[in-house]
Amino acid sequence: MPAVTVTxxxxxxxxLTVRNDSDIVEAxxxxxxxxxxAWATVEPERVSLYPGTSETVTIRLDPPRSPEVRAxxxxxxxxxxxxxxPEAVTVPETTVHIEEFHELRTExxxxxxxxxxxxxxxxxxxxxxxxPARIALTPEQPGEELRFTFAPAEFALEPGESAExxxxxxxGKPVWFGKPVVWPFAVRTTDAAAAERVERxxxxxxxxxxxxxxxxxxxxxxxxxxxAALIALLVAWFALVRPAVRSAAKQAADEVxxxxxxxxxxxxxxxxxxxxxxxxxxxxxxxxxxxxxDTGGGGNGGGSGGGQQSSATIDxxxxxxxxxxxxxxxxxxxxxxxxxIVVANFQGDEGVMTITFGDRKVTTIALETFRNQDYHWVxxxxxxxxxxxxxxxxxxxxxxxxxxxxxxQCHEVLNVSGVLSDITR
Numbered sequence: 001m002p003a004v005t006v007t008x009x010x011x012x013x014x015x016l017t018v019r020n021d022s023d024i025v026e027a028x029x030x031x032x033x034x035x036x037x038a039w040a041t042v043e044p045e046r047v048s049l050y051p052g053t054s055e056t057v058t059i060r061l062d063p064p065r066s067p068e069v070r071a072x073x074x075x076x077x078x079x080x081x082x083x084x085x086p087e088a089v090t091v092p093e094t095t096v097h098i099e100e101f102h103e104l105r106t107e108x109x110x111x112x113x114x115x116x117x118x119x120x121x122x123x124x125x126x127x128x129x130x131x132p133a134r135i136a137l138t139p140e141q142p143g144e145e146l147r148f149t150f151a152p153a154e155f156a157l158e159p160g161e162s163a164e165x166x167x168x169x170x171x172g173k174p175v176w177f178g179k180p181v182v183w184p185f186a187v188r189t190t191d192a193a194a195a196e197r198v199e200r201x202x203x204x205x206x207x208x209x210x211x212x213x214x215x216x217x218x219x220x221x222x223x224x225x226x227x228a229a230l231i232a233l234l235v236a237w238f239a240l241v242r243p244a245v246r247s248a249a250k251q252a253a254d255e256v257x258x259x260x261x262x263x264x265x266x267x268x269x270x271x272x273x274x275x276x277x278x279x280x281x282x283x284x285x286x287x288x289x290x291x292x293x294d295t296g297g298g299g300n301g302g303g304s305g306g307g308q309q310s311s312a313t314i315d316x317x318x319x320x321x322x323x324x325x326x327x328x329x330x331x332x333x334x335x336x337x338x339x340x341i342v343v344a345n346f347q348g349d350e351g352v353m354t355i356t357f358g359d360r361k362v363t364t365i366a367l368e369t370f371r372n373q374d375y376h377w378v379x380x381x382x383x384x385x386x387x388x389x390x391x392x393x394x395x396x397x398x399x400x401x402x403x404x405x406x407x408x409q410c411h412e413v414l415n416v417s418g419v420l421s422d423i424t425r
Contacts, residue, residue, distance in 0.1 A: 001059070001078070005097040008130055009065030016042075016078055016092060017056045020049035027083040030057055034077045036096055039063045042078060063098060067160035071100040071131045102194040103128040104135070108167075108187060108209040117174060119213045121167040123150075125189060127157035134193035137165065140208060141185040145171055148185075156193075169213045177224060181215045307337070307421030314414040318351075318395040328389040328416065337380030338389070338418040343373045348399030349410040358387040367396075367412070380418055389416055 006012035020026045027048045032040040043058045059078060063069045077093045105126045113119035127133045134156050139148035149168045157163055167187065175181055186208035316326040330336045338357065343365065345353075350368045354361065360381075365373065383389065395410035 001076075001092050001094040003095045003097065004061065004076070005099060006061045006063055007099045008063045008069045008101055010063075012061045012096075014059050014061075014076070014094060015056050016059060017054055018047055018049065018080055019054035020051055022082075022085065022088075023051050024084060025050055026085070029081045029083065031079045031081070032059065032076070033079050033091065035074050036061065036063075036076045039069075040076065061096060065101060065103075067128060067130055069098060069130055070159060071098050073097050098130070100131040100194075101129055102131065102133065102191055104133065104189055104191060104206065106189045106206075106209055108211050111210070112212045112214060113169070114180070114214045114216055116216060116218060117172075118168060118170040121169065121211060123165050123167055123187060123209070124162065125157065125165070126162040127159055129191075129194070130159050132159065132193060133157045133191040135163070136190045136192050137167075138188045138190065139167075139185060140188055141183070146183055146185055146213065147171070154192075171213070171215060175215050175217045177217055177219055177221075180217065183213045183215060184210065185213065186210045307335075307419040309417070310336070310420035311415060311417040312389070314389070314391045314416070316391050316393045316410075316412050316414075318393045318410045318412075319408075320395050320398055320410070323392060323394040325393075326391045326414070330383050330385050330387050330389075331420075332385050333423050334385055335421045335423055336383040336389075336418055337421065338383060338416055339377050339380045340417040341375045342415045342417075343370070343375075344413040344415075345371050345373075345399075346413075347401045347407050347411055349395060349397065349407075349412065350399065351396040351410055352394045353412055354390075354392045355414065356388075356390040356392070357381055358383055358389075367393075367410070385423065389414075 001016045002014055004012050004014040016030070018028050018030070020028075025048065027046060029046050030042040031045070032042060039062050041060045041062075043060060047055045047057065049055060059076070061076075074096045075093055076096045077091050079089060079091045081089045105128050107124045109122050109124070113121060123137065125135055127135075134154070136154050137150050139146075139150075147170045149170070151166045151168075153165070155163055155165070169183075169185065171183065188208040189206060312328045314326040314328055316324055318324040341355070341362075343353065343355075345367050348368070348371060351366075352364060353367055354364045356362060362381075363375070391412070391414045393410060393412050398407040398410050400406045
């Protein structure tokens with residue numbers, strides 16, 4: 001029985017001649033034994049021979065293309081069992097040379113990875129051939145922007161063995177704004193051991209594994225739109241809103257501190273109170289009389305003569321967490337008929353203000369509820385001589401004026417206007 005060479009996945013055959021050297025008719029059963037039994041058959045499996053005759057049978061070999069069928073020389077044995085004389089069994093042998101075949105199954109996961117500067121991939125390699133393989137991994141890229149790191153880049157695999165390696169892809173420059181950038185690349189898997197053993201290494205070249213690294217921008221598109229909107233708002237504030245706010249606040253403060261003119265066209269220039277209990281004195285000698293005199297009692301019980309319009313300003317400044325009082329005292333021999341008051345909280349302070357005319361509490365106001373407030377009476381409220389108009393301020397928190405910087409103290413201004421009349425004895 002001659003030796004035979006077979007390629008896994010292919011077919012080969014050899015012949016065996018059986019001769020009956022006995023003096024009787026004999027039947028022989030033929031069976032392949034050994035490592036080749038799973039993929040070898042005998043045709044025919046049974047023969048009957050007259051004495052002195054012979055017959056040739058065929059041994060057919062069909063090894064599968066599998067890592068289980070290792071490359072190399074494998075013994076082939078056929079047991080020939082006579083039916084009449086089983087003790088005369090024989091087992092002729094030969095050699096089957098199994099040729100090498102090389103096959104790798106590779107996979108890269110994921111095929112697409114997103115990141116700012118780097119991406120990680122997993123490569124799986126399985127040796128589907130019937131000979132040992134020495135695997136080498138080589139990256140390929142159209143340009144030179146990407147850097148590749150394998151862990152490991154080379155390793156050995158026996159037939160049917162699998163292994164995994166890690167691939168890290170890195171790019172040097174980030175993308176700050178704009179659209180994502182797609183960087184395609186490939187990984188070529190080479191069996192270096194097979195390339196050394198075969199005559200045509202080019203036949204072992206396999207298609208590379210293709211993948212992509214998608215480099216996303218550091219700042220997304222919506223952030224650019226948000227920054228543009230914020231810049232537009234800031235420009236609008238500094239160009240339009242802030243000047244208008246400062247002008248309105250300044251005008252309101254000027255209106256509060258300006259004294260009301262007298263009916264005759266002149267003004268009583270009154271100095272503001274100091275916040276320590278001394279208010280400004282309205283009226284002055286030589287002023288022209290007003291037309292709005294009243295007949296209410298005051299002072300020593302006498303009536304009041306003709307009066308003139310007058311106003312006074314009380315300015316109170318108070319540190320946070322404290323209170324302070326500003327006053328205006330009605331002069332001797334006078335009755336002050338109050339018809340209007342204007343209160344200014346131009347800083348937006350927080351706290352409480354209480355206004356008292358003599359012994360009469362007129363109002364208590366929470367500072368945070370107003371910036372400018374005015375009160376008017378058709379019938380004047382008469383304050384007798386030596387009586388006080390009192391403003392008490394409790395400062396909870398200083399506000400922020402138009403300058404944009406928080407004030408150090410609460411600052412409130414009260415302007416009180418009316419008719420200042422002489423007492424008739």
